[in-house]
Structure formats: structure tokens, C-alpha cells
Amino acid sequence: MSKLQSILNVLIYVWIIGVFLKLLKEVGILYKHIHSRIFDSNIISSSSFSMILVSMAFICLLIYMLWHLRNFKKVVKKSKNTSLFNNSNYKAFHSVGMAFIYYTVARFTIRIVEFMLSNVDEGQQSIAYQFGRNIGEGVSNQFPLLIVALFLLIIAELIKDGYQLKKENDLTI
Amino acid sequence: MPIIVNLDVMLAKRKMKSKNLAEQIGITTANLSILKSGKAKAIRFTTLEAICKSLDCQPSDLLEYQE
Structure with missing residues (x-):
């Protein structure tokens, strides 16, 4: 049982790192959208406000996921002893x-x-x-x-x- | 729960302490306390048998049904 829990713990760590990297990537995309919105004079190529909103919503979602994965990791760690x-x-x-x-x-x-x-x-x-x-x-x-x-x-x-x-x-x- | 455990009454009648009974029947005093307070959900036949043997009584002396 403890062996399985250790493997699960490692996998959750990998998952957390994956979500964190995704979050960084999405922050980069958001930055690009905001940058093009502010500095790009060409209206056609500049990002729309709704794209910025979508990107922000996805970032919030990833933070929500990270928070829950962190909680889940805690449970797996705690249940090793009890x-x-x-x-x-x-x-x-x-x-x-x-x-x-x-x-x-x-x-x-x-x-x-x-x-x-x-x-x-x-x-x-x-x-x-x-x-x-x-x-x-x-x-x-x-x-x-x-x-x-x-x-x-x-x-x-x-x-x-x-x-x-x-x-x-x-x-x- | 309408089942009343009269273990403390029987202990008083036999002038026996809970600790001694717990030692004799092989359960912890904490578990005996749960049984006495009526918090127990169930009692094993083996435990009931041991209690009856130690206190020299019948199961009906220990358990009572009240509506």
C-alpha cells in the first residue's frame, strides 16, 4: 500500500509540474495578447479583448487545478501514516x-x-x-x-x- | 437506543471494579467504558460470554430492552 502511495505521490508531483509549466506558458500567451493589444497599431492583427479574457479564465482554471492537486498530494502523504x-x-x-x-x-x-x-x-x-x-x-x-x-x-x-x-x-x- | 446495558449495576452487585473485569475478560478499560456508557454499536458473543462468566450472571442481567 505504501509503495503504491509513493508512486501516486510521484505522479501527482509530475502532474503538478506539468500544470505549473502549462500555467507559465499561458501567462506568456496572455502577456503576448496584452502586449499586442497595447502596442500593435494594426487593428486586424492585434488581439481582441475577449481573447485576453479567455486566456485569463484559463489561467484562473489552472491555478484552481494546482490548488486542488496540492491538497490531494497532502492527503496522499497524510494517509501513509494513518x-x-x-x-x-x-x-x-x-x-x-x-x-x-x-x-x-x-x-x-x-x-x-x-x-x-x-x-x-x-x-x-x-x-x-x-x-x-x-x-x-x-x-x-x-x-x-x-x-x-x-x-x-x-x-x-x-x-x-x-x-x-x-x-x-x-x-x- | 432502547437497549440498556446494566453492566455498572452488575459490577456494583458483585463489588468488582471495571479495571479488574477488563483484565479478566481481556478487553481494554476504554472499550469497557464504551460498553458501560451505552455507546457501543454491538457486542460479540465471546465478550458477552466472558462477562457473564466473570460476573456469574445471565445475559438478561446485563441487557435490558426499554421502549
């Missing part, structure tokens, strides 16, 4: 699961808005086709995280049930 079946673990798993679902939905929405705002012409393909392809891409990109989120919620429920059973067992004399 029993996994306790109320705080249930709450932590549940909140992380819900956070992943919110992240997935918000990220998908941002992706769609991003597509609608960007006027990239992809050859002869119609806008409807491009829109459909982007939705498909968005769904397939967020699907693994959604599955992880549902697994975390199921584990949270298992921890809750286990906690109830443990409590009952502790009170059986």
Missing part, C-alpha cells in the same frame, strides 16, 4: 473529484469559446465541420480526466462506506 478510512480523506477525494469535473467542463467551454473567437481559416472546410471537429477534439482531450474524476468520486464513496464500517467495528466490543 488509516485511509476517515472523514477528512472522504472530503478530500470528493472535493478533488468534483474539482476535476468542474475543470473538465470549464476547459471544454473555454476551448469552444476560443475556437469561436479565433478566425483561423482551414482551407475549404466549412465552419460547421470545423466546429464539430473542435467539439470532438475538446471532448476526447478532456475524457481521460473526466474518467479519473468519476473514479475519484467512486473512491470517495468507498472511503465513506469504509469509514462507516470502521466506526461500527471500532464500537463493537
